[in-house]
Amino acid sequence: MNRNKRTSRLLASPYIAWALIFIIVPLVMIFFYGLTDETGAFTLENIAAIAQPVHARALWLALALSVISTVICFFLAYPLGMILAKNKLSSQSLIITLFILPMWMNFLLRTLAWMTLMENKGVINGILSFLHLPEMNVINTPGAIVIGMVYNFLPFMILPIYNSLSSIDDNVLNAARDLGADERQTFFKVTLPLTVPGIISGVTMVFIPALTTFAISTMLGGSKILLIGNVIEQEFTLAYDWNLGAGLSIVLMVFIVVNMVISIISDNKGDEG
Amino acid sequence: MSKELIQLNHISKSFDGELILDDLCLTIHENEFVTLLGPSGCGKTTTLRIIGGFEKPDKGQVIFDGMDITYLAPNKRPLNTVFQKYALFTHMDVAENIAFGLKIKNKSREYIEDKIHYALKLVNLDGYEHRMPGSLSGGQQQRVAIARAIVNEPKVLLLDEPLGALDLKLRQDMQYELIRLKNELGITFIYVTHDQEEALTMSDHIVVMNQGYIQQEGSPEDIYNEPENAFVADFIGDSNIIHATMVRDELVNILDTEFVCVDRDFGENKPVDVVIRPEDVELVPRGKGTMPGTVSHVIFKGVHYEMEVQAGGFEWLVHSTRLFDVGSEIDIKVDPFNIQVMNRPESEDEEAMAIDE
Incomplete structure (x- = not known):
């Protein structure tokens, strides 16, 4: 018994070291920088800095755009998941592969591709002007950022929703029909509640990267639109104000933790339910 | 003999070009315990699903109490089903599962409470109202599935191999339970199984099927003592x-x-x-x-x-x-x-x- 314990501790040590070096230490450092000023004295100023208009606006915009992107992803992914779950197995895996295929390419490359597509002299406007249609100004708008977020994060919404939909036994839906529910009632009273765990993990997996991104907003939003991710990135790389950058990161972390707590609570409810 | 309740007239059905039912005719009388018996792939479950409305026949008619219900949606049919592997709603507790059909029909809260209590008593699950299906044994889940179906007071209860997943002892107990239930409720049971012993024990009327055809119909005694062909003789006992x-x-x-x-x-x-x-x-x-x-x-x-x-x-x-x-x-x-x-x-x-x- 004792020996077993010692062996398992030995086997676990690389992972513990990994977690220590790459997760715990950086986290402690972020908290250290975030809660001190440049002299090393304790301060809450870096946290309070979120109230400054430019920071507050960046946080608000990031929240708004990531919520919008998450909602759009959900409404695109759910019907697709339903169509896939109803389909025969052979075509299922093909379509799933098609949706995952872009993920094999580099994320920045994909976003760069959208840049050339949406540029004012880009491919889309080229086609529009060729067809004598009015050109669109998409690049460097919040809309372009939302398009980039939805495109990049959609697969993370599709997979968990599709998984939870396809694990519903056909006879459970038949039972609802049998007990008098029409198709709409069956969907809202049975299908949707049964897929809540999938929806929650999909939402989490889209919302968190969307909230913290700075690459998509830099490339598709130009330098005019600042999200909270851009602000933090600039504090670290341009202003060299690690204390402020870390302080704002802590604020952002609060939102992520809140999201995670909500999802864990509703997930537990789902287990009981 | 009692009144004719369900008639299947010349039903044919094929899946992917494979003929499952071929010109099947069957009459089911009121208050009978009818068993569709046959090996897997004989078309018995398809027949049940056509009666339940989950499949549409390619040809033929389903007549219920003089009315053509061939193309009627399952939620509009005056019958309920107990599914293979129970098909309970895992996100609802036992009481909510049982109340599902009644809530859809907008019954009053008192009526629903009464019905839940009555149904749980009938299937010997008193006090299980707030348990989740996942925490129940197979036999208990089966009882909940039956309770969920019968609170809607169907004229016919369809049962698709309901005891298939239970162990032998429990299966035998449930056979007696089902006979008792049928007598207490006074409704028609249409029961699908591949287990000949189950069929002989419970049925008033057995329909032996093979390869989409009815091989023989009759009382358990008729089927056992006077099989009409080698298949029936071989399959029953x-x-x-x-x-x-x-x-x-x-x-x-x-x-x-x-x-x-x-x-x-x-x-x-x-x-x-x-x-x-x-x-x-x-x-x-x-x-x-x-x-x-x-x-x-x-x-x-x-x-x-x-x-x-x-x-x-x-x-x-x-x-x-x-x-x-x-x-x-x-x-x-x-x-x-x-x-x-x-x-x-x-x-x-x-x-x-x-x-x-």
Whole structure:
């Protein structure tokens, strides 16, 4: 018994070291920088800095755009998941592969591709002007950022929703029909509640990267639109104000933790339910 | 006989070009416990799903109480189903599962409470209202599934192999429960199973199916004692099925030995199949029976001995409470009324034709 314990501790040590070096230490450092000023004295100023208009606006915009992107992803992914779950197995895996295929390419490359597509002299406007249609100004708008977020994060919404939909036994839906529910009632009273765990993990997996991104907003939003991710990135790389950058990161972390707590609570409810 | 409730008229159904049901006609009477019995793939579940409305037949009609319901959606039909593997709503507790159908019909809260209480009592699950389905055993989940169906007061309850996932002891208990339930509710049960013992125990009326055709219909006694063809004889219980020749009325030649039987009107020297149940084969001392034989194998089965007897070049299966040791030289004797003579189809097509007529 004792020996077993010692062996398992030995086997676990690389992972513990990994977690220590790459997760715990950086986290402690972020908290250290975030809660001190440049002299090393304790301060809450870096946290309070979120109230400054430019920071507050960046946080608000990031929240708004990531919520919008998450909602759009959900409404695109759910019907697709339903169509896939109803389909025969052979075509299922093909379509799933098609949706995952872009993920094999580099994320920045994909976003760069959208840049050339949406540029004012880009491919889309080229086609529009060729067809004598009015050109669109998409690049460097919040809309372009939302398009980039939805495109990049959609697969993370599709997979968990599709998984939870396809694990519903056909006879459970038949039972609802049998007990008098029409198709709409069956969907809202049975299908949707049964897929809540999938929806929650999909939402989490889209919302968190969307909230913290700075690459998509830099490339598709130009330098005019600042999200909270851009602000933090600039504090670290341009202003060299690690204390402020870390302080704002802590604020952002609060939102992520809140999201995670909500999802864990509703997930537990789902287990009981 | 009681009133006709459901009629299936010339139902055909195929999946991916494979014919599952071929011109099936079946009448189900009020208050009957009807069992659709057959091996897997015989079309019994498809028949049930067509009655329930989960499949549409390619051809034919489903008549319920004089009304054509062939294309009626399942939620509009006055019947409920207990599904294979229960199909409970895992996100709801037992009470919510049972209340599902009643809430959809906008029944009052008091009515629903009463019904939940009544149904749980009926299936012996008092006090389980707020348990989640995932925390119940298979047998308990099955009871919830039954309760969920019967609170809607259906005229017909469809049961699709409901006991298939339960262990033997529980299955036997549930068989008695189901008979009791049927008598208390006074409604029609249509039950699908591949288990012949289950069918014999519970049914008022058995429909034996194979390859999309009804092979034979009748009471459990009819089906067991007078199988109409070799398939039914073989499927229901153990049996000795032997090619024979009908010499003339009441005399049949089995394995070159003439046996007296009670069947008539087969013609003279006509090839037939005979079915003799293993418990109907009597073993008597040499010289006192019809056909000499040797005991080749003995197994003790508890209630009886199961013996194999080599006689006339055939291996006879014999059930008897009296033991004859391996190697015993004995005679076989069969009472005339225990020999069941059946027409022998020349081919499977002819078998199908014979059933079509």
